[in-house]
Amino acid sequence: MFGAGLAAASAAAAQGPVLAAQPVSAHCWFVQGGAGMATAANAAFNSNAGFCATRAGVVLIDALGTPALGAALDALVRKTTGQAVKLAIVAHFHADHFYGLQVFQAQGAQIWASGKGRATLALPVTQERLEQRRRDLAPFVNALTRLVPADRWIDFAGAREWPFEFGGMKFRLIDVGGAHSPEDLMVWVEGERVLFAGDLYFSGRLPFVGNADTAAWLRAIDVIEPLMPAVVVPGHGPASRDPAPDLALTREYLAYLRQTMGAAVKELTPFDEAYARTDWSRYAGLPAFEAANRINAYGVYLNLEQEALK
Numbered sequence: 001m002f003g004a005g006l007a008a009a010s011a012a013a014a015q016g017p018v019l020a021a022q023p024v025s026a027h028c029w030f031v032q033g034g035a036g037m038a039t040a041a042n043a044a045f046n047s048n049a050g051f052c053a054t055r056a057g058v059v060l061i062d063a064l065g066t067p068a069l070g071a072a073l074d075a076l077v078r079k080t081t082g083q084a085v086k087l088a089i090v091a092h093f094h095a096d097h098f099y100g101l102q103v104f105q106a107q108g109a110q111i112w113a114s115g116k117g118r119a120t121l122a123l124p125v126t127q128e129r130l131e132q133r134r135r136d137l138a139p140f141v142n143a144l145t146r147l148v149p150a151d152r153w154i155d156f157a158g159a160r161e162w163p164f165e166f167g168g169m170k171f172r173l174i175d176v177g178g179a180h181s182p183e184d185l186m187v188w189v190e191g192e193r194v195l196f197a198g199d200l201y202f203s204g205r206l207p208f209v210g211n212a213d214t215a216a217w218l219r220a221i222d223v224i225e226p227l228m229p230a231v232v233v234p235g236h237g238p239a240s241r242d243p244a245p246d247l248a249l250t251r252e253y254l255a256y257l258r259q260t261m262g263a264a265v266k267e268l269t270p271f272d273e274a275y276a277r278t279d280w281s282r283y284a285g286l287p288a289f290e291a292a293n294r295i296n297a298y299g300v301y302l303n304l305e306q307e308a309l310k
Helices: 002-015 067-081 101-106 117-122 124-136 214-227 243-266 271-277 289-309
Strands: 028-031 049-054 057-061 085-089 110-114 152-154 161-166 169-175 185-189 194-198 231-234
Touching: 028 067, 049 067, 049 194, 057 067, 067 101, 085 101, 101 110, 110 169, 117 124, 185 214, 194 214, 214 243, 231 243, 243 271, 243 289, 271 289
Parallel strands: 057 085, 085 110, 110 152, 194 231
Antiparallel strands: 028 049, 049 057, 161 169, 169 185, 185 194
């Protein structure tokens, strides 16, 4: 079964986009997916993945959104570093970031993720999303595509960070769970000052908030800023070598969503009315505004309603 799955992934990878390794430091690279949603037309390549070469092999951060992309990523890692992936870290279990894991698992790589991800994988909606993607993203996601759990579930035990060393390089896993997903984590590469931030960082565009916990997201920004990273690699979009403006924009936007939608909830104003009367001019010119802003505002409105009920 593993062999058939890898053969199918390799065949589909041949039909998919060409991945390019972009260097971000002496030992780390990333691949950048396209803008927009995952579709069959873009072979579901809409997210990023990163990797760092160490003396003991490659540490991978996320595995992209299909086994085909995982196979293409594996080939690129080997070409770029001359090494295989030995450790794969999952930033969170959203479909566009981890469906490529089975390629690396079959080759013996260890898979690590936040322990909070166990519950996410067990949710019916996670399996439903796989079935939906099998229908919409064939042949790139198909009957051989599996949901792959971690070999090691990291228990932060109340701590914010979990340091480890691999192949002579020092890393830190940073628990920011509860913001974009229950199991969010970021990967800090200490000697290189590179932060792989998952979907908690957006570069030069409006963030996609959805039903995220914006209060937890603001706390996550508080964690990022003191690191003073030289480079931040987001889950989507280009890497940033000047992260301060992006962090400031995200903080300001999330706070504005909470302020405006919170006032509407407090006043019992229906969402459509509240949205229409809100001044969005500060953000209307940003990339992804049309696609994301109304969804973001509605998600925050609903979450603040729930907070009010509690």
